Amino acid sequence: MRFHLLALLAKEPAHGYELKQALEQTFGAAYPSPNIGQIYVTLNRLTQDGLVRAVDVEQSNRPNKKVYYLTARGREALTTWVEEPTEGPRVRDEFYMKLILAPLTGIADRMALINRQRRHYLGLMRELNELAERTDQANRVALLLIEGAMLHLQADLDWLQRCQEELL
């Protein structure tokens, strides 16, 4: 979440609760709803690392609130994050390790493993279908994120089928 918060702060200084709201509004149900505690823990670490700076702002009738600003070092870190290549989809799949190794031990046969995994993926796909249905259709950002997850799952299922064709 570090860089997500840095990016929001690069847009404008904000306090913790505003950051939580900005994440929720941007990603909708497609983002694991951050709890406010996690956000403050992350902001404290960013402060210690010198990437953000907190300024107390006085409020009438209420305790001071902290507004967070991005520092020059914070902007540098954010730029590095944006420019470096992003880790691609998984290349070593834990399921594949099970598929190859488990039959050697006699614990399970490959057909049963593949069938169980296929049903599991389809169960996940159903949840994504339901998530897409619940999501505000005007929220393009959230819908694209869900569609991306669906395409990854479809690829996993296609690959499972290839394993079944080749190994059985």
Add this chain to the structure above:
Amino acid sequence: MSVVLKAVNLVKVYTDSGVPVHAVRGVDLEIEAGEFVAIMGPSGSGKSTLIHMLGGLDARTSGEIWLDGRRVDTLSESGWALLRRRKVGFVFQNFNLVANMTVADNVELPALLAGASPREARERREDLLARLNLTERADAPPGQLSGGEQQRVALARALANRPSLLLADEPTGNLDSRNTRDVLRLLGEVHRDGQTIVMVTHDARVAALADRVVSLLDGEIVDDGRIPRRRPATGTAGEVIDLR
């Protein structure tokens, strides 16, 4: 629960090319009323052949097919045609719409053939086209429609006679994401209304709507079971998205 469709040791061997090709090798299947079953498998695994046999569009080599408690694999071609009018809706991969009829007539025809009054047929057509966002295309010939629109018309036509069984062969094969979503929505709705559906698909989004998935490999069923549900549908979204 009553059994709508039953296949017993169903076999298809193609001999057209001289060398016999065993496309389906002894499939046993029972589909209950209201069930939504997805048939998956690699290309060449026999899934299209299977669903064509179940709809009487391809003759079985051996084995039995039962529809609504009646043995149907022994029917003549015209016997099958009559049965399909009343009981079966079929969505083809390549649409098979009648080119010189309007979209509206394409959708109304099966209901009229099945004995519905012109008024019933029209109301049913209007409802189905509206649900698939096709109302404005009702008077166009199918040739003027995009592939996605034609496929949605084909689905509307298959549902027009309120069949006891809807069979579909890759119903979203030619569709982009948005059109796929419309088809998914309608399939989900008619299923919730109790429609029995058997569908061949490689699209996991579509298969995930089903209650049950049947996997074919080399003409045989290698898996047949329900798609598990982990927890109530309101589970945390982030966990689903965060697949890696």
